[in-house]
Structure formats: structure tokens, C-alpha cells
Amino acid sequence: MASKSLPAGIIGAALTPFTEDNRVDRARLDPLLDFMVDHCDAVSLLGAEVSEYQILGEADRVATLRAAIDTVDGRVPVLAGASSPDVAEVLRLAASAADAGADFIQVLMPRHPGGNPARVGDLVAFFERIAASSPLPIVAYHNPSQGTDTDAATMVELSLIDGVVGFKESSRDLTKIGRLCAEIDSAGHARYFTTMQPLLTTLLLGGSGAMMPPPGTLIGAQVVGALRDGDHERAAQWQRHFRLFPSRWAKYGLTTTMKAAMGALGHDLGGPAAPFGPMPEADIELLARQLDSFDLPSPLVAPATDGALAKGLSS
Template identity: 30%
Template sequence: MVANYEEVKSRLRGSMAPVITPFTKNHDVDYEKLAELIEFQIDNGSHAISVTGTSGEPSSLSVEEREKVMETAVKTVNGRVPVAPGTGSTNHAETMRLTKSAEEMGADAALVIVPYYNKPNQEALFKHFKTVADSVEIPVIIYNIPGRTAQNLQVSTLARLNDACPNIIGVKESNKDFEHVNRVLLNCGRDFLLFSGIELLCYPMLAIGGTGSISATANVLPSKVAELHDAWFDGDVERAQELHYDLMPLNDVLFKDTNPAPVKSALGMMGKIEPELRLPMDVPSKDLQQEIYETLKQYNIKAQYA
């Protein structure tokens, strides 16, 4: 059980890498490779680890597989950095189960997405998140990604949840509406954790008081994503700006198809995984794979592409 949310909040900062879920050629979850990817993240400076978020293809996993991925992450990290797995689903009961499982496994927080496809209204969203948060003592970070969920969690609803639930400590905003993002901190307080889920807004969100980012690009180049945050928090604004623009070509190419397909292609070229996805997801086009390869070479990343 977590008693001191301020202590947890002080640790959940910087680059939280949303690690992909690797599959074998037979499309089984490759838990050994998952552990290796997590070690790669920690070795390259990532400040926290998340799994089974958007980059982790949760809708392609069974509930049991999601629990085993979360358990693998918590055990592999072993307290070295915070772990905040994605526990949300379009199904309320599944979300309750997965969030409770994360708590029991010893995760530091749970990342709970706005339910996708069914488009609940704001009052329903309030009830959903409040019920989930009230069922556990683990800190909860809400995940707002209207481009995927077809529903935007309004700032007024988020502020209500912040007031009603002491363990709702922050939000991941994959929201291109920067006015909305600014109003999150205005209405929820400057100590509310604000993570960027839009790669080109990772640096701008830090400038308005954000906590960090949960960026798919960290799968491929974790050291530079982490360095951007380190530079900002160290007061080296010029270096943070430089890294922001330096990362832009990689950010762009990794989102020319639906995440995480390009990320998995990149990691496959780097020799870290089999670049497999489960249908209905599939690999990027040959032209995009070639572009990914050429972009990796620009960053001096060792890669092979036949």
C-alpha cells in the first residue's frame, strides 16, 4: 500500500519509456526479450518504465498476458526506477482487475487510459476513473489520448477527479490541443503530474511546468530522450532545445504509420526483437521501412535492413 503520494510523485519524473511488447515469429509474447528491452532502457538513462500502454499493444493481448507483461516489468526493474504499467481497457471490470493486479505486483503507479471505442460522456468518465481509483491505494495517472479513444477527457472532469481522489496524481496528455494542456495545470495545480504523450510537445510541456514524457521514441533512442529531460531539469535550456530539434526527424518517421509498427520495425533493424505484430496490426510498407532505416543511419544507430 502507498501512503505517501508526494514521495511517489517526486520519483515519477523525466522520460518514462513506454516499452513495446515483443512477439516471437509465432506471435507469442517474448518475455525474455521484454526483460532485455527494459534493461536497455535502464542502461540508457530512462527515468521510469511503462508497459502495456499504447506502444505495448494492450488490445492485442489477453488479460492474462497483460498481467504477465506487467509482472515481468516489475521483477526486471526490481526497484531501480519507477514502474507505471498501463492498466486501462474499454472494459470497466478488466480495468479494475488490471489496476488491482498492478498494485499487488508492487508497481509504483498505474496508467489508466480513457476507455476507447464506446465514447462515454464526461459524467461516465468521472464515475469510471473514480471507481477505479477508489478501489486501490496505488497512485493513478490518467491517460488522455482522444485520437485513439474518440473521446476527450475535459479539463473540468480531470479537475473533479483530482479533487475527489487523492491517489489520482497526474495525467498523460496525448493531446495536440496545447491550450487544453495548459489548462490542466491551471485547474489541477502546478504540482499535478503532466506527462506528454505527443513527441513534438515533450519539450514544450516541460516549459509550462510538465513532469516529463511517455514517448514511443524512447524505445529506439532512450539516451537522447532522457538527456533532453536531464538538460531541462539541470537548467540547460539551450541543450534541451537542441535535443528537441535533433529528435524531430526520428519522431516524425516513427509516426508515419500507426504506433508501434514503425517502432517495432526500427527495433527489428537494430537486432533487438522480431518486428512482429498481431493482426489487425501489421508491419509498415516497404517504402516506410526503408525510410526508417535511413533515419536510423542519420543517428548513427547500428541497423540492418535487407
């Protein structure tokens, strides 16, 4: 396995637009990816956070990854979603992702097949087996709503596995974030990323950045660019946008909220996969007003080049 390092900054987690019969809508996916690569430091495709990958069979996942990687065309590194509790399936997806030109695989910390959280030894064995055969480096993804919640000590242990080069951790727990910034990222074992709400805190504590879906990525890129420029006040001003967005609409779930937000900004991705419904129009209107107050650039307009959407932090 070739040694690769994740870039610091913002990893954009791509949403998946669907047709009415739940096929991936390439006509809407390709412009989304073009938008994301203009301000994200890397992109995650069919990852475990907001992509609705569970709707797709393995063959469709592979076909979508290949097409999306072709659209990205090497402009930024690609994390290919390869989540499954079945190691054999993870490795098949990893092989397909490598063949298509991905740079990393992203793998959810799974629950036990019986539905209970996986034990520490289970998680270590799971990632050791993947790392032993994967052609691509691994970004381990912690999401308690979909996989196993685990403590900081376990994540530090996973970071010592050769081939695990990054973590996306979703707890928003400041004590845990501080420890993992110190014992994973600052210790040089792997990159450590959180999510929108603790982005600035993560960066100030020595973490690498955050993974998030658009249009949160637009705000995140502003935070990262301001901090890179040494402008802590501007970074804090942009971070404050995450106080109410997207949490005010949390009852609809992150995927539905962010698809609605993209639509409000002029990039229609539709709603969640059928038969699940979109956000009601009244709440979309409230969301649109909230986003309008941020004065964000349109997703359909090329980003400015004056530093407003500057990529990345120094590695």
C-alpha cells in the first residue's frame, strides 16, 4: 500500500441526487462535484455520513464511484466510501475504488452483526483485516447513529494500525476532541477530522479539520482560510454560522437538511431517496432566509479568488 497523507482543511462529503426511481442522477451529481472541488481540500464519495449509499447495491455503488471519480479527475484527493460490516465487501469496494483512481477508502466503524456495538477487540480485528489487504489507505469513520460509538482510547489504538491514515469523529465532545487531537494528530499517527460545529476548536487544538456536506463546506472553507491567514476574528465570525445551521432543522436529519439548503442556494439536488419525503416548504423558506443572512456565494457561480474560499491549512 502506497503511503499517502490526507490534506488538512475541509473534506467535502458529497450528497447523492436521485431520480424518481432511485437511480443516481448524474446530471445533478456532476455539477455538485465541480462545485465542491473548487473549495474543498478533498471529497468523500458515497461515504457513510450523508450519501444514502445504503439505497444502492454493490454494483451501483461501484459504478457511481467510477463515474464520480472520473468527474473529479484528480483535481482533489478522493475518499471512496467502502463501508460494510463484511470485510470481504469492503475489500471488493476498495479494489474497485483503487482501480477507478481513488486515493483513500472511508470505512464506518461497524456495529456487531447482531445489532449491538462492536467491542474494542472486534474493531481492531476489523480494521487490521482491511488494512492487511486494502490497496488504499483507510480513513476510519466514527458515527454513533450508524455504527459503533467508541471511546478515545480505542480510536488511539486504531490509529496505530499501519494503513489507517485518518479519522472522521462525530461526537462533538470537547474533552474527547482535545485528547484525539493530541494523541492521534499531534502525535503523528493519523489525521484527525471532526465536523461542522467543532471545526474551529478542532483546528486550534491541533486537529486537521472537518468533514461535512455542502453547503456547510462553504462556511468551513471560510473558517479554514481565515485561520490560515492568521485572522482569528474572521474565523470566529464564520464559525458562528454553525450555531444555528444546520441544528435548527435537525428533526429532518442532516441529509434532508443539506439537500434543502443546496436547493435554496440554487443547486437542486432533490429530496432524499424515495419514498422518504423532502423538507416542508415552510421550513425550506426559513432555511433559505438563514442562508441568505450568511451572504454565501452561489454554488452555481465560480468561487471568488480573493481568499474568500481559500483551500486548506498548512500541513
